[in-house]
Amino acid sequence: MPWSLLFWLLAPSLAFVVVLALVPGGEPSPRRRAVQARLRAGVAGQLDRVAARVRHGRSVPPPDPFDALHVQLRLGIVTQHLQQLEADPHAWARAERIIASQLAYDALLADACRLAGVEVFPRAKGDPWERMREEVELAARGWTW
DSSP: OOOHHHHHHHHHHHHHHHHHHHOOOOOOOOOHHHHHHHHHHHHHHHHHHHHHHHHSOOOOOOOHHHHHHHHHHHHHHHHHHHHHHHHTTTTTTHHHHHHHHHHHHHHHHHHHHHHOOOOOOOOOTHHHHHHHHHHHHHTTTTTOO
């Protein structure tokens, strides 16, 4: 008898909660959106790690630090070369040399992203938005050049 009484008292409240959950509400608060975004990012990171383990059959080994250092040095050299080209208005075939240097810089950025674990999206060559995204991601991971 007491269990049936408890059931008849809790069943309507549970049904009410389910109905309220199905009713669309207003915009969630900024705090709730931030928590949801953090949870989504955490779940996505876990899924990426699981997918990498499934693909490779084991966890991905960390990159060699000397490879990362080599790529950082090359990025610095190419960046300095690009700055010199942009500063010299009388350079011969300046536009072609700048484009070639930017493509080399993009290739080095892709190598750096591979070493740092940043995803490189397939975009057109020389896409400035993708270049900026990769630079920001690398800087967030502590890369300097």
